Amino acid sequence: MAPVSSRPRFYHAAHLDALTARAGLSARERLRTRAVAAVLPFHVSDYVIDQLIDWDSAPDDPIYRLVFPQPDMLPDEYTELLVRLLRRNASADEIHSAARAILAKLDSHPIPRPEQHSPTLDGLRLQGITHKYPETVLYCPSGGRRYATHDVDRLTAYLRAHPAVTDLLLTGDDPLFLTANALSRRITPLLSAPGLRHIESIRIATATLARWPARFLTAPDAGELLTLFERIVRGGRNLALMAHFTHPRELRTDHAAQAARRVLDTGASIRTQGPIIRSVNDSPDIWAELWRTQTRMGMVPYYAFVERESGPREYFEVPLVRAHQIFTTAYRAVSGLCRTVRGPVMSAEPGKVVLDGIPWIHGHRYLSLRLLQCRDPSLVNLPFLARYDPAARWLDDLEPALGTAHQPPWPLLLGTRPSSARNNPAASW
Template sequence: MTLVNDAAPPAVRSTGRKFRAYTAKHLDELTARAGLSADQRLAIRAVATVLPFRTNSYVVEELIDWSAAPDDPIYRLVFPQEDMLPADDVAHIAGLLRRQAPRQEIEAAAHRVRMRLNPHPAGQLELNVPSFGDGVVPGMQHKYDETVLYFPKQGQTCHAYCTYCFRWAQFVGEPDLKLAGDDALQLRDYLVAHPRVTNVLFTGGDAMIMGEPVLRRYVEPLLELEQIESIRIGTKSLAYWPQKFVTDPDADAMLRLFEQVVNAGKSLAFMAHFSHPRELEPAMVREAVRRIRGTGAVIRTQAPLIRSINDDPKVWETMWRTQTRMGMVPYYMFVERDTGPRDYFAVPLGRAYEIFRDAYRHVSGLARTVRGPSMSATPGKVCVDGVLELAGEKVFALHFIQCRDSDLVGRPFFAKYDPAAVWLDDLKPAFADRFPFEDMAVPDRR
């Protein structure tokens, strides 16, 4: 194994420290470090009863600039903001917390707010969960013919939660909102019965929250299947806990598992989520990237465009150039999903395209592997290709990167320009009465 050697990784302050999580019970003391008043801290606790909060010692001590908090982008990336939810909802729950209302009353109020936040966008439960054998397959989504997503039960948390996470419903303790499975053989059997599936994405949560023996239990059965060309792992661990691949007790074993996947003739795609250039700065991250790449895995990078955190072309240019220099492959700029506190974080599509274009034009061809801005909408992944004048009308040019109807992939279509539009549902067709996807037959895998 070429990547594991006896040399110590570059020294950083966190080397050798054990993982320590911070949860909602630590919020008051942590937000006090940001100079917030007691009322502001109470409002943030109210938001955290609705949306999940979790961070860790590495993020708190190594990534956040506390002298700039609460405006620091990494602080905003992981700590709730009081205006992420409607003011009336925050005030109501804050009032319950202030008078120490019974836990059931607080949770009932939080549940009512959650149900208004579109916890499962893009038909995740209605359209994507397939049937097999005696019923639906727990923890699986099958939206596109060639790709299956699997949510291992043991991977349904993260080293830290992003405030904008579109999978927030996985983490709020409501079983009816959670996707999770733990039957690796059922996953294998489903794939055998669906030979058009060529790649599997392990997601969550974060698949890399699992230890090596648990991840191995899900991965190894797939290595025997000739149809499987690639295995993807969706993760934020390189940004939030790179020690996972350097100093954690099972770091070497995990890397050997990665190498085993590659030696079995499969592509191992490590789908790394980086939201801001600061996440790329620590020496621990560079060492983790070096070791993962040494297994033969390819690291592809992606993140959503988020107001107040990375809505600046210079931020994206810096990220893509740094990632390329480190040997990673820029992959996606996403549009914030239509769920959770979307109204707080969303960037209008016109502005999103400007940010993408301005960053894209300043990077080399090697970084222009990136695609975006992309919306993961109900019919598929829609890319905003530009804003232009056609036949005297200002329009968005769009195309499907992926679609439930594969015949629509790559075909351009147009929408009337709307400076306030933030999502596909906000757009109206241009030069036609209907969008092409409105008439497509959506496969129901149940």
């Protein structure tokens, strides 16, 4: 097993020219890549660079395409504007101002952030906490986010006041980049505080198994982290790592296999999820291999997401009909043990919407959808139809079928974005 660093080292924009030269890009292509990186920051670990990317296949390697800015991620006029600024050695402030204006146009319909739905306790809004569904609270403990919180006392007080909550999800910036000690300070009170036995499950959303498996192997506090996992499980809670994987190569290294075994040995489970991404994993064979490998390693396939509509969405997104074809073809190729996975799923503002099928009804095709989760529990598992649209890429691109706009859940779904955006969903730049 090739050695990996116990602490991740990161490559940034300053390293782009050398790395893209290694990938065989011309001087002009490298400059265009730097231009895109001014808008979509480049930040990748040495593990990805050294262990996951096949440099003989770059720049067409799927992991390379996933983590490196691509010259065509932005409309040409934006890329060329930044190229001109770079060529004349414009000031950092000027470049940053132009990049910020471009990013605002890319994110003209941004995904709601957790702080937009922060609950209140005793009349005060709770930063870093989102009561997303009746039974689920999201907690952002990591310091990198402006909506993160270190106030565990307020969290425990809120949970104690809401006995219907059974599930706590740690999310935001990857919580496992916290030290084991910092993470313990945030979790241990939940295990010992009175009045919190209704919290049955603790979930941790993380990409470390795919991008930094040394977190569980050779990191200075790896042992402490695994001991914390064991303590959570011994305390009677279900602990699940919601592990982000995008490509089977992330599972093929000895480091990933060892890390997964160590996590599972603590009694925690690993549930896997990831998005369907154009030019990276938009192939049924890739998804079938991903699910089979995860199942063989003791993980549980959970979600296959539709790529979210933010940032360079037109570069990575796959039409819903195509996503369903990819998912269904892969689903048919795996055993029942892999069929715990659900998809293609849109993590939308009202909740998680799955595209179940494309039925023919009286000679017409429709999209059959269902809310797997919703802020309004009465709508959970409720099927509904949309008009067939092979170009639709997100929930708000769809129109109700058979004039059912006033039937649940369409009023809720249609109210998630201004009508002007719904009428012209492609107008995103």
